[in-house]
Amino acid sequence: MPVHDVLRRKLNLKRQKAFCKKLMQQQIDAGGRVLFEHPSPSCYWDDPDFGRWCDELYSFVMHMCCFDLHVPAHGDKPKRLIRKSTCLLCTHADMCSLRQKCPGASHPDHREHRQVSGSEPTIGQVSTHAGRYTPEFVRAVLDTAPRFCNPSDACNVPLMIASCPIKRCLRL
Ligand SMILES: [Zn+2]
Numbered sequence: 001m002p003v004h005d006v007l008r009r010k011l012n013l014k015r016q017k018a019f020c021k022k023l024m025q026q027q028i029d030a031g032g033r034v035l036f037e038h039p040s041p042s043c044y045w046d047d048p049d050f051g052r053w054c055d056e057l058y059s060f061v062m063h064m065c066c067f068d069l070h071v072p073a074h075g076d077k078p079k080r081l082i083r084k085s086t087c088l089l090c091t092h093a094d095m096c097s098l099r100q101k102c103p104g105a106s107h108p109d110h111r112e113h114r115q116v117s118g119s120e121p122t123i124g125q126v127s128t129h130a131g132r133y134t135p136e137f138v139r140a141v142l143d144t145a146p147r148f149c150n151p152s153d154a155c156n157v158p159l160m161i162a163s164c165p166i167k168r169c170l171r172l
Pocket of ligand 1: 063065081082
């Protein structure tokens, strides 16, 4: 990759990180809810501010296969779950219901997982496919938001932040 592309990517990452941190701090200062997600192995978790929030708030690793992230069946290949280890950072204890871990080989659907690499005829690049939220994960996130659980608590506006791209930042 050319040097100028590497520098451009680094600059974009720095801007995205600053944007996420600004939004998170605003929401926390307002007493609202924040959910930040990013893959477990990520430079975000080495950032001092995220490190501090991980100590002060609720952070944990979960697996997206528990929310039906998968490659669909194709030809003679069956549906294959994608484990995708993801770290979540949440402001409220009741959001820890999202802490779902892969049951592993003891469960027949989780004996093997599709790696997040390469491509598949039905979905294209597996990494792009795995970057989307499944309906099951979105439902589970919404279920943690009091606004959707309890209509009388509509003043507590939740904020969900995915680190990139910016369009994945949702104010609900
Ligand atoms: Zn699994």
